[in-house]
């Protein structure tokens with residue numbers, strides 16, 4: 083009971099607190115445009131009842147927050163881990179960005195088609211360690227029989243995708259680690275998403291976002307924000323193993339949390355700025371005014 087009260091309060095806070103924060107900042111004219119400001123302003127042009135607008139925007143924003151923050155952050159942590167463990171892949175991405183984008187600006191979405199290796203790194207990140215290794219459980223709305231198993235209606239019964247004939251992996255991981263499609267699946271190899279001539283294969287690794295009616299509604303936002311974050315990071319920084327007091331690499335042994343949604347456990351790393359940055363670039367990168 084105590085745990086459920088905590089959950090109830092957290093569900094209330096995640097809806098209310100960020101929304102109140104934005105409203106307060108809007109009232110002093112101090113809020114940069116965001117999903118909440120834009121949707122509130124637009125809805126007020128066609129809907130009169132402010133309560134209806136407030137409830138709808140609050141619900142939509144909190145669902146996007148709850149669905150998007152942990153998943154996107156976890157994926158970026160997997161990317162960081164991969165870059166620390168695979169300097170050879172990172173060096174190839176750096177070379178591609180320097181050749182296509184140059185060193186004076188950050189990549190933009192217009193550069194995406196010309197950066198197949200960066201694309202490969204993102205797809206391999208989503209494949210190597212998906213946020214939901216078992217997928218997301220569902221419940222059936224009608225009774226069903228699947229391969230001799232009776233799945234009753236109305237009884238809360240979770241259904242997880244499971245791929246048979248693979249003793250090593252379960253659920254979604256068995257698909258992203260399909261040994262026929264992705265040989266040596268535990269290895270991080272962005273090249274598996276590239277043709278021999280270096281062009282992108284168009285395997286966008288959508289599996290991590292689910293499938294069918296309940297597939298992730300935020301997948302396009304997630305895909306775009308992951309791409310721009312990884313491409314910008316690679317343009318501006320490089321990630322390395324941290325050094326100990328004797329200047330030696332501190333070994334990184336990848337470990338993951340357990341649960342429905344997983345992410346790498348804390349690991350030592352070091353991030354180095356690749357080029358002297360103009361304050362404009364740094365402002366763009368961090369969203370913070372530089373002094």
Ligand code: HEM
Pocket residue numbers: 145146147149150151153154157213214217218219220290291292293295296297298299300301303304
């Ligand atoms: C790396 C980022 C993300 C991953 C890996 C991810 C993954 C998933 C998965 C596996 C599901 C369940 C699909 C199923 O049941 O088959 C899901 C559902 C959902 N996701 Fe995402 N997601 C991500 C980002 C986001 C973002 C950015 C948003 C919102 C802006 C979002 C909003 C949602 C919502 C609302 C659902 C429930 C959809 C429904 O039940 O109809 N997700 N996501």
